[in-house]
Amino acid sequence: MITGIGLLTPLGADAAGFFDALSAGRSGLRRPADAHPLAGILEVAGFAPDVDPATVLPPSEARRVDRFVVLAMAAADAALADAGIAVGRDADPARTAVVLANAFGGLGMFEAEAVAREAGGHTAVSPYLLAGMLPNMATARIAIKHGVRGYSSTISTACASGAYGVAEALRLIRDGLADVVVCGGAEAPLLPTAATTFRNSRALAGGWADPAEASRPFDRRRNGFVLGEGAGVLVVERAEHAAARGRPAYAEVAGWGVATDAYHPTAPRADGTGAATAMRLALTDAGLAPADVGYVNAHGTGTKRGDAAEARAIRAVFGAHAPAVSSVKGVTGHLLAAAGAVEAAATALALRRGVLPPTHNLDDPDPECDLDHVRKAPRDTAAGVALSNSFAFGGHNVSLALAHPGGP
Amino acid sequence: MSADVVAFTIESLRQMNFDVDGAGADTVFGPAGVDLDSLAVAELALRVEDAYGVKFGEEDMERLAIMTLGEFAADVSARASSLDGASK
Numbered sequence: 001m002i003t004g005i006g007l008l009t010p011l012g013a014d015a016a017g018f019f020d021a022l023s024a025g026r027s028g029l030r031r032p033a034d035a036h037p038l039a040g041i042l043e044v045a046g047f048a049p050d051v052d053p054a055t056v057l058p059p060s061e062a063r064r065v066d067r068f069v070v071l072a073m074a075a076a077d078a079a080l081a082d083a084g085i086a087v088g089r090d091a092d093p094a095r096t097a098v099v100l101a102n103a104f105g106g107l108g109m110f111e112a113e114a115v116a117r118e119a120g121g122h123t124a125v126s127p128y129l130l131a132g133m134l135p136n137m138a139t140a141r142i143a144i145k146h147g148v149r150g151y152s153s154t155i156s157t158a159c160a161s162g163a164y165g166v167a168e169a170l171r172l173i174r175d176g177l178a179d180v181v182v183c184g185g186a187e188a189p190l191l192p193t194a195a196t197t198f199r200n201s202r203a204l205a206g207g208w209a210d211p212a213e214a215s216r217p218f219d220r221r222r223n224g225f226v227l228g229e230g231a232g233v234l235v236v237e238r239a240e241h242a243a244a245r246g247r248p249a250y251a252e253v254a255g256w257g258v259a260t261d262a263y264h265p266t267a268p269r270a271d272g273t274g275a276a277t278a279m280r281l282a283l284t285d286a287g288l289a290p291a292d293v294g295y296v297n298a299h300g301t302g303t304k305r306g307d308a309a310e311a312r313a314i315r316a317v318f319g320a321h322a323p324a325v326s327s328v329k330g331v332t333g334h335l336l337a338a339a340g341a342v343e344a345a346a347t348a349l350a351l352r353r354g355v356l357p358p359t360h361n362l363d364d365p366d367p368e369c370d371l372d373h374v375r376k377a378p379r380d381t382a383a384g385v386a387l388s389n390s391f392a393f394g395g396h397n398v399s400l401a402l403a404h405p406g407g408p
Numbered sequence: 409m410s411a412d413v414v415a416f417t418i419e420s421l422r423q424m425n426f427d428v429d430g431a432g433a434d435t436v437f438g439p440a441g442v443d444l445d446s447l448a449v450a451e452l453a454l455r456v457e458d459a460y461g462v463k464f465g466e467e468d469m470e471r472l473a474i475m476t477l478g479e480f481a482a483d484v485s486a487r488a489s490s491l492d493g494a495s496k
């Protein structure tokens with residue numbers, strides 16, 4: 001059961017406001033200011049709220065960690081508070097786990113230290129670099145702060161990472177290894193070198209006068225994704241544990257499926273077979289059939305090939321039982337390793353509220369992406385089951401099956 | 409200028425570790441020729457942009473990927489000469 005949600009996204013720092021913005025189609029994307037280091041590199045980006053590191057870490061540590069760690073810690077604090085859990089009081093520290101995902105690690109801190117070394121020699125390099133940038137430091141520092149003594153791990157499967165974190169949580173609970181899992185992903189890739197490589201690989205949306213129009217999943221005029229930063233953390237809790245505490249749940253994590261393309265470092269299989277297999281496995285794992293699914297929260301990044309391949313995969317899995325489909329990336333941009341967790345949260349909130357958020361900027365659906373799109377306005381739903389898809393560079397495909405906490 | 413662009417392109421592809429033995433204006437970028445993937449097309453575009461001062465958009469990439477070297481060179485030459493015209 002998902003009993004806590006903590007989000008820091010281009011749509012703000014609270015989960016309820018996040019879902020309201022999704023539903024209303026309020027874009028979180030903007031043009032970097034003229035003085036920003038990304039001006040001239042990115043036309044548009046999704047900036048998460050500023051977080052003062054001193055609000056999540058002791059002052060002596062606060063200046064010595066990468067932004068991805070700070071975002072992860074702030075989201076974890078929010079998710080645990082939302083679940084009403086103080087580890088040690090409401091959950092056994094030895095049966096509490098942390099699985100945070102990221103793709104870039106602390107690339108920003110590394111870049112800054114590399115530049116400092118070039119300019120100032122070896123004495124300019126901080127002894128705190130590794131403790132601030134290693135990919136496992138989000139997991140580790142959440143564990144340190146909250147006294148988590150059980151299982152901990154870090155997942156890195158590029159843009160699918162956050163959803164893998166949620167899948168791992170379900171496995172830990174099913175295997176009897178944890179009662180409470182703090183899981184999700186965090187990413188801070190809005191950095192000159194990282195942004196430039198995305199730009200030079202021609203993966204990013206461009207040429208839009210209004211930055212709010214740049215991210216347009218499944219639309220005929222889409223021309224790439226919008227790079228964003230953020231964190232999404234969920235508290236996934238054993239159902240009996242949540243019930244014993246009298247806590248309501250947003251949704252049940254009912255199943256997961258993973259399949260690998262074995263095809264290309266960056267391009268998806270055009271026929272979407274890896275994605276389709278992941279969705280089928282998630283349904284099988286949850287003991288559900290395609291006809292049970294009322295909504296698919298698509299990976300839908302806004303790239304030509306990726307969106308077409310995903311649409312093909314969804315049609316292959318569901319055939320005549322076409323579920324409603326939308327992507328949140330029209331307003332959030334692509335939060336890379338945070339995306340899967342943020343979107344699992346969006347999916348859980350959609351089931352809980354009975355409202356499907358629309359795909360922003362889907363003005364003219366591409367015939368190659370023929371699906372039952374939720375667009376222009378949110379749609380009321382009685383859906384009991386939804387899938388949340390995440391696909392990645394490297395050919396990692398994951399699908400999560402979420403169910404209304406009252407049962408499918 | 410086209411012949412110069414063909415030679416530059418072949419040398420660039422050689423530096424990118426593609427097999428360009430026997431490649432010429434009729435060689436295709438696609439699987440039947442040097443077999444460039446999307447990132448290789450993007451890298452080649454960057455090299456040509458640097459060398460000739462031209463610009464390619466994201467929407468050009470799929471078109472470039474299926475050209476012959478000769479067609480590509482003609483495209484680059486046309487872009488470069490329209491650039492010259494614009495700057496005069």
